[in-house]
Amino acid sequence: MRVGVPSEIKVHEYRVGLTPGAVREYVARGHQVVVQSGAGAGIMATDDAYRAAGAEIAATAAEIFAGCDMIVKVKEPQPSEWVQLRPDQLLFTYLHLAPDPEQAKGLIASGCTAIAYETVTDEKGTLPLLAPMSEVAGRLAIEAAGEAMRRSEGGAGILLGGVPGVAAGRVCVIGGGVVGTHAARMAVGLGAEVTIVDRSIPRLRELDELFQGRVRTRYSTLETIDHEISIADAVIGAVLIPGASAPKLVTRAMLKHMKPGSVLVDVAIDQGGCFETSKPTTHAEPTYVVDGIIHYCVANMPGAVPQTSAAALNNATLPYGLALAEKGVGALHALSDTGRGLLAGLNVHKGKVTSKAVADSLNLDFVAPETALAA
Ligand SMILES: NC(=O)C1=CN([C@@H]2O[C@H](COP(=O)(O)OP(=O)(O)OC[C@H]3O[C@@H](n4cnc5c(N)ncnc54)[C@H](O)[C@@H]3O)[C@@H](O)[C@H]2O)C=CC1
Ligand SMILES: CC(=O)C(=O)O
Ligand SMILES: [Mg+2]
Secondary structure (H helix, E strand, O other), X not given: OEEEEOOOOOOOOOOOOOOHHXXXXXXXXXXXXEXXXXXXXXXXXXXXXXXXXXXXXXXXHHHHHHHOOEEEOOOOOOHHHHOOOOOOOEEEEXXXXXXXXXXXXXXXXXXXXXXXHHHOXXXXXXXXXXXXXXXXXXXXXXXXXXXXXXXXHOOOOOOOOOEOOEOOOEEEEEOOOHHHXXXXXXXXXXXXXXXXXXXXXXXXXXXXXXXXXXXXXXXXXXXXXXXXXXXXXXXEEOOOOOOOOOXXXXXXXXXXXXXXXXXXXXXXXXXXXXXXXXXXXXXXXXXXXXXXXXXEXXXXXXXXXXXXXXXHHHHHHHHHHXXXXXXXXXXXXXXXXXXXXXXXXXXXXXXXXXOHHHHHHHOOOEOOHHHHHHO
16 A cells, blocks of 8 residues: 655644654555655654655655555644545544534545544553553643743742642642543652542542552542632643543633632643633643633644654554555454454544544434445
């Protein structure tokens, strides 16, 4: 298969769909890989490094979209990209379609087969292609909170870890999955007081075991969230209902109960955000203030540390990408090693929405992936 890797064009997105190491694996299996000139600059990988791995270099994204059977990216296609997608072309990337009706329309109109990293599922039911970026974003969330809490940044001027004789900052993490766990680890490491709120009691039990008394755990109710955010200096939004729009767990009215200058970091913003007052921001201007509360809502947080993120992402995507390159849509066969997981990742195929959560969120017709593929 001819596999194309255009440069990422989202604001301050420095990751790349395939690292030179991943290209080498594709080429070793007989595939051709075409990389846009400069696509690796964000991870310090030169065109020559890609050539050494066996890639061809194309001057423009247009050549890649026109000439490749599969496009491998990181972020959801931007409008200038989705108009270049074609029927029978595979798109393998993050999509986050639930809060993005325009992109959904674009993908439906293109006729392409779009597989979303964030809904690919493994045999345990977890999300192997979201997890590595959730690990990164969870860890970054505490760095972002710490920075926004500085007085010079408009925050309340509290050091997360405190010092001997002075109370540490309080961090409330809503959603104790991958993002939440990694945020909690960082916050605990800095010496903050940490509470994790989740609606899964089994998950709260696991977190209690994992942190050995270093975090408080609370069951997620309106009352709990209202109380915990009122005593927190930083709140991390880290909930997920796979594929669907995030539930709004903190309303604007609830902000009045928070301490002035405290910080909300809405990591779930890529699924629409879990705070009513969240709107997507970029690394260029990551924060804004509503009712005295600082909001950080960057939708591509891992893009800020692309060497770490692109390596972690490629480790996870490689077996799935190789299966797609070898078998095309045939790789979505439920009985193959990667097939069932990829089937869960199929969001749009030949103009049909094949993810139930996406279809429900956007009020579009849902067609089961097996049915869409058989048509
Ligand atoms: N902004 C960014 O750059 C990035 C955003 N993300 C996003 O972060 C979010 C979280 O991802 P993961 O941690 O991987 O998901 P996950 O599935 O590992 O964890 C989600 C957790 O939320 C909990 N939850 C669901 N509804 C809840 C509720 N009402 N109250 C409390 N807890 C609730 C679940 O029980 C689960 O433990 C996703 O939207 C993901 O796309 C991930 C990576 C980067
Ligand atoms: C998961 C995601 O949205 C990101 O890594 O940017
Ligand atoms: Mg995102």
